[in-house]
Amino acid sequence: DFARELLLEHGAQIAAIIVEPLQRIIPPAPGFLETLREECTKHGIILIFDEVVTGFRVAYGGAQSLYGVTPDMCTLGKLIGGGLPLAAIAGRADIMSHFDREKVSADRFVMQIGTLSGNPLAAVAGLKTLEILRRPGQYEILQRTGETLIKGIRHRLEAAGHEVQIVGHPTLFDVVFTDKTVRDYRDWLHGTRSKAVDFEAYLKKKRILKGLGKFYISLALTDEDISKTLDIVADAANNIRQ
Known part of the structure; x- marks a missing residue:
């Protein structure tokens, strides 16, 4: 309108x-x-x-x-x-x-x-x-990888007591530490930035390098990469401030 x-x-x-x-x-x-x-x-x-x-x-x-x-x-x-x-x-x-x-x-x-x-x-x-x-099935792989990471990241953070929204598309998304639906930039700003900073710093310390403000999904990611990432997310969830 x-x-x-x-x-x-x-x-x-x-x-x-x-x-x-x-x-x-x-x-x-x-x-x-x-x-x-x-x-x-x-x-x-x-x-x-x-x-x-x-x-x-x-x-x-x-x-x-x-x-x-x-x-x-x-x-x-x-x-x-x-x-x-x-x-x-x-x-x-x-x-x-x-x-x-x-x-x-x-x-x-x-x-x-x-x-x-x-x-x-x-x-x-x-x-x-x-x-x-353009090869058959490539975007299905990207979609599936992203969905696996989104589900796993949400589960591990929520299990540790964090309120989160995972916003975006399976090929690019990020974690927003809030219990409110994120519809626009103002909603994003209401997320707990201190937690987000701690979360990204912990991942970087453990050599999980994500884009500033978002995860990018790549065809190069293997099942081992995904498993390792989720293990480190679980560690991060228990080490960042509540």
Whole structure:
């Protein structure tokens, strides 16, 4: 409702809206992305998804595939480079044509350059990563691994008396030390940050390296890795402050 009211009042002044379809670890409220798509189309506004984190991670088609909402443009990075620095912009053909001198007039051409644009090493790593992800069953493995870790982490923390919410998607999620449902950034802020800091520090001390503020799931994780991680989570649960 807020988005509709805002665009009704200011839509003629807005060129584009950019959002993370999955905000860090917080999934979109039901209907939010659909409403943005509908309203942007109605007001002639370009809808851009920041899929630097979610692109090729939550699904091969990214969050737009997962949630069934197609933006006009999207940004991609991180996973697309297979660990090397690489990024990409994707979008509707009529928008992307502005980057091609042969398709638009000089006054409508937009130059897009960067220090690492077209870096051959990163491009090869990225292409190989995407080829691996296209193999049958890869996303099922990621989903299953994430679900196993989420279930195991929650069980071990709750068994030690901690109130937790595990927020996100099986391929990227984090532990929020709170008994309240986490729907937005404000809810996340109400979590007990001191516990989260202690938890991450304990994991790091035991050589379980997670992303700052979230767990990332990898195809490289083995059953042994998962078991070891959950054992250390159990130790952490009994050693961090209540």
